[in-house]
Amino acid sequence: MKTKFSDYKEHYYKLEEFARNEFDVNIVLDSIYEDYFYEMISLITIGKKQNWRGRYYSLLHEIGHLIISKDNDYRETYYPLGKQHYIHANHNSKKAYISLVFEELDAWKLGLLYVKNKGLIYDLEYYHKIMTENVMSHALYGIKKLYF
Ligand SMILES: [Zn+2]
Numbered sequence: 001m002k003t004k005f006s007d008y009k010e011h012y013y014k015l016e017e018f019a020r021n022e023f024d025v026n027i028v029l030d031s032i033y034e035d036y037f038y039e040m041i042s043l044i045t046i047g048k049k050q051n052w053r054g055r056y057y058s059l060l061h062e063i064g065h066l067i068i069s070k071d072n073d074y075r076e077t078y079y080p081l082g083k084q085h086y087i088h089a090n091h092n093s094k095k096a097y098i099s100l101v102f103e104e105l106d107a108w109k110l111g112l113l114y115v116k117n118k119g120l121i122y123d124l125e126y127y128h129k130i131m132t133e134n135v136m137s138h139a140l141y142g143i144k145k146l147y148f
Contacts, residue, residue, distance in 0.1 A: 003123040011058060011120045018118050019044075019063050023070065029055065036064040040084070051122055054076035060115050060122075064107030067114065078102060097142035104138045 015037040016027050026043045033045035044062045046055050068074050076082045079099040081089055085104065089096040108131045115122050 001124075002124055003121045003126075003135075005053060007121055012052055012056045015056065015059055015063070015115065015118070015120055018114075018120075019059075019066065023066055025066055033058075036073070037062045037068045037069070039065075042066075053126070055129065059110035061107050061134070062111075063114055064109065064111030065103070067110045068103060068106060075099070075103075078106070084086050086135045092145055094097060094146065097146055100142060101135065104135050108135070 003014065019025055020027060024040075024042060027046065029046045029048050031048040033047050035045065035046050035047055044057050044059065044066065046062070064069065075085070077103055079086075080095040081099040086096050088098040089098070090098070108127075112122060112127060
């Protein structure tokens with residue numbers, strides 16, 4: 001899909017509204033926050049320091065985590081840690097590492113599917129670029145913890 005940089009602000013707010021209406025989630029954009037989904041309190045925070053395109057893809061990704069959390073069987077079915085969230089696991093286990101990497105990949109995929117289904121914009125070249133950077137940083141972190 002062709003995207004214009006100037007469209008991201010409008011589509012960020014559209015995406016925010018779709019997610020709020022559908023999932024009963026709070027979404028806060030502020031410079032004091034990192035991009036994160038707080039599952040226990042159903043809150044997504046998006047860092048304001050990035051431009052509108054960056055904020056948009058961050059929100060897409062966090063909505064992916066939200067979608068995973070809303071499905072009670074998802075983690076149990078697809079991740080070796082099962083129901084347990086990787087943040088509560090022993091970080092030095094292979095199962096925790098694989099669960100983390102898989103969930104990061106799935107959050108990107110489900111977030112993109114969500115955006116596509118809503119008819120919102122996406123630029124695959126940019127999406128693949130930031131997804132690769134993001135997943136690599138998680139993967140490297142886990143590998144270092146496990147093997148070095
Ligand atoms: Zn993530």
